[in-house]
Amino acid sequence: MVQFIVFLGVLTFAAASIGQKPKAFIPSFLFVYVLSLILFAAGNWDQANRYNLEPPLLGLVLGLVISNLIGLPKWLDAGFRVEFYIKVGIVLLGATLPFTLIIWAGPVAIIQASIVSIVTFSVIFFVSRRLGLDRRLAAVLGAGGAVCGVSAAIAVAGAVRAKKEYAPIAISLVVLWAIVLIFVLPLVSRAMHLPAGVGGAWIGTSEFADAAGLAAAQTYGNLAGPETGIPGTPDQALAAYTLIKVIGRDMWIGIWSLVLALIAVTKWEKQEAGGRVQVSQIWWRFPKFIIGFLIASLLTTLIVHAYTLGDYNKLVKPGLIAPITALRTWAFTFSFLSIGLTTRVKDFVSAGSKPFLAFAVGAIVSIVLGFILSVLVFGPYWASTDL
């Protein structure tokens, strides 16, 4: 109840300052909150846990079902503030990624993650453009494949001012591939008897969603042992996965958002406007929540810089990072639910098979490149890594 009152009070005040009538916002937000509560309850269900059906993802599906099969009165739209919730979530995401993690991750993880991030983004972006897709959709798809799929797709969609149906397209592709790879990567790793750390690194390099990758890495780590002939320990698989995916690749959310926001403002909008964009316009149009993301990351960096990695895991993560992550999940759930509630499937279907094709090419490149880097190039390093 306290949580609801705080959410309602703060968000209503913010919405009113932005120009929305509280009378319209409050009942609509109440609807969003009650549905989100149900989603959190469903997300804690064993079967949902098993298939990584997290509240934001369930929210997207529930929202799509309600808006496309049942329909909602127009007056409820006031609380479906997709972008606002996303932007708050992205700033909170920055707080969970202190720069100190880069130092702890070490150069190999950062180099490997950077190579994969840049190559995968470039492949998806250029294939999308060759297929004739809008550059903003190409950017959102590229970020979805190159970084932490869902979060990156949302952040970049906001940064380049993408059409509202672009983020759900990218999210659905990320989720689809993530589910497939939960099973494929551990199975192939097992068939090849890759050491636990190497398998974890490959999963971290090629999986598209944090939760799905975590499940795959844990699954593969649990296979390690003399009876299966897989060298290493479960912790090695998890450590390698965490270094590559949760630290190395997720850091790129901020980088891609910043770079693409600048490109969108200085190049794309300039071309579309058919004239010059003044320097002041660049600042005016720049998505400020990206600045919030970076400041939040800087703040937690300052907070955690005095801690060792062990203390960070033991004290800071449960005491500071986990609660922020939980609030971020609420913000993302509000947002995903709102995306579902405002998206019509016919808009979605009109995108055709081209986004799927472009993403599939990127996924294959990411899987092959991930294997080369994790097994052939840095194999000995990952086989002995621990966190």
Place this chain on the structure above:
Amino acid sequence: MSASQARRAPWVVHLAEEEARQRSIKLAKFRLDTPLKPTNHVGIVSEVTTEDTVSPSAPGWKELWSKEDWWAVWLGLGTVIIAYAFFKGGSTYFLAGRCSGEVVNAFPTRRPTLR
């Protein structure tokens, strides 16, 4: 100066010129905004109801409390500061998960066994 302008008082001419200048600013801004189709874009969809597309005036300090981007920044950073205050004070409020309904751990301890 045209013949019709010459017949007017200087202050009337000045007003007319100022009006024309404002119109051209509005037109230039309209051209800049038009291709974005604001209602269709994630980044600004919720801002079209505010002064963004209504007033041609340049944004100023008011933007800090009237734009959702900045509100997202204030709410996000405010949350981090409050969370840090609780953390520094040794509060177990967050740990108990009461503030957020639950604690979502990025590295849960459950280990699925599918072997």
